[in-house]
Amino acid sequence: MRVTASDLRVTIDGHVILDDAALTAETGAVIGLVGPNGSGKSTLLRSIYRAIRPDRGAVLIGQTDVWRLPARKAGRLRAVVTQDQELHNDFSVQDVVALGRAPHQGLLDRETADDREVVAGALERVGMTWARSRLFTTLSGGERQRVLLARALAQQTPVLLLDEPTNHLDIGAQLELLDLVRDLGLTTICALHDLDHALAYCDELVLLRGGRVVAAGGPVDVLTPQRLTDVFGVRGAFTTHPLTGRPHLVVAALNPADPPNRRVDADSTAAPTA
Numbered sequence: 339m340r341v342t343a344s345d346l347r348v349t350i351d352g353h354v355i356l357d358d359a360a361l362t363a364e365t366g367a368v369i370g371l372v373g374p375n376g377s378g379k380s381t382l383l384r385s386i387y388r389a390i391r392p393d394r395g396a397v398l399i400g401q402t403d404v405w406r407l408p409a410r411k412a413g414r415l416r417a418v419v420t421q422d423q424e425l426h427n428d429f430s431v432q433d434v435v436a437l438g439r440a441p442h443q444g445l446l447d448r449e450t451a452d453d454r455e456v457v458a459g460a461l462e463r464v465g466m467t468w469a470r471s472r473l474f475t476t477l478s479g480g481e482r483q484r485v486l487l488a489r490a491l492a493q494q495t496p497v498l499l500l501d502e503p504t505n506h507l508d509i510g511a512q513l514e515l516l517d518l519v520r521d522l523g524l525t526t527i528c529a530l531h532d533l534d535h536a537l538a539y540c541d542e543l544v545l546l547r548g549g550r551v552v553a554a555g556g557p558v559d560v561l562t563p564q565r566l567t568d569v570f571g572v573r574g575a576f577t578t579h580p581l582t583g584r585p586h587l588v589v590a591a592l593n594p595a596d597p598p599n600r601r602v603d604a605d606s607t608a609a610p611t612a
């Protein structure tokens with residue numbers, strides 16, 4: 339299902355932290371949100387998953403304005419894995435994943451055989467079946483992350499929103515999780531810090547800086563060497579990955595002699611130059 343966000347502005351305590359933000363995620367596409375710390379990636383995601391109400395703009399999933407829906411109905415359209423430390427004291431892993439079924443249940447409904455099957459399937463998909471009876475709080479950070487992804491899968495939504503899903507994961511687990519996310523075939527919007535992962539796993543990128551979208555489109559077109567310098571203050575170049583044969587991004591610090599160009603201006607939003 340297609341996701342469209344248009345003209346979003348978010349103001350907190352009188353400060354505009356997201357302005358004029360827009361994106362389109364076509365059905366089944368994986369869209370990466372990239373940008374330096376504090377550029378507004380999480381805020382854009384939050385305004386899409388209804389954690390922060392934008393004071394302007396709209397978010398549509400299909401034809402439905404998510405901000406005009408009751409929370410439970412929104413929970414059938416999109417699932418979220420955030421960076422927030424969720425503790426779930428006294429919950430087993432299975433209980434945590436079962437929370438994903440809530441949007442499909444009435445208030446007093448008991449868990450059905452179908453719910454149990456979906457929960458078991460979600461745990462299996464993320465390779466955490468072995469931990470189903472463990473207390474969630476006893477898992478490592480990476481294991482928790484996989485369980486939270488299983489909870490999102492148990493929601494059985496057409497849209498998945500992920501905020502830095504590879505946090506806490508070792509390098510093998512990062513690639514495994516990103517492969518899994520790609521294989522799901524869901525419309526996915528994912529904030530990522532690792533630009534090479536963004537390049538390898540996303541169909542399109544939205545580059546943010548200072549709460550504004552400065553470029554959007556194919557990863558190679560968005561992550562131009564000029565933008566890597568302007569937005570991230572690094573030098574960058576594409577090469578061919580020696581193992582996969584795919585484009586690979588390498589970065590290095592700016593030469594001390596190169597003044598970092600930290601402007602956001604019309605040049606940053608112009609068509610790619612490289």
Ligand SMILES: Nc1ncnc2c1ncn2[C@@H]1O[C@H](COP(=O)(O)OP(=O)(O)OP(=O)(O)O)[C@@H](O)[C@H]1O
Pocket residue numbers: 350351355373374375376377378379380381382
């Ligand atoms: N509740 C809040 N109150 C005040 N300022 C906030 C709040 N939430 C976000 N901000 C500010 O808005 C800006 C964007 O934050 P956001 O978390 O969206 O950035 P980000 O790109 O996700 O950053 P990071 O890569 O560090 O996670 C930051 O300057 C942040 O301090």
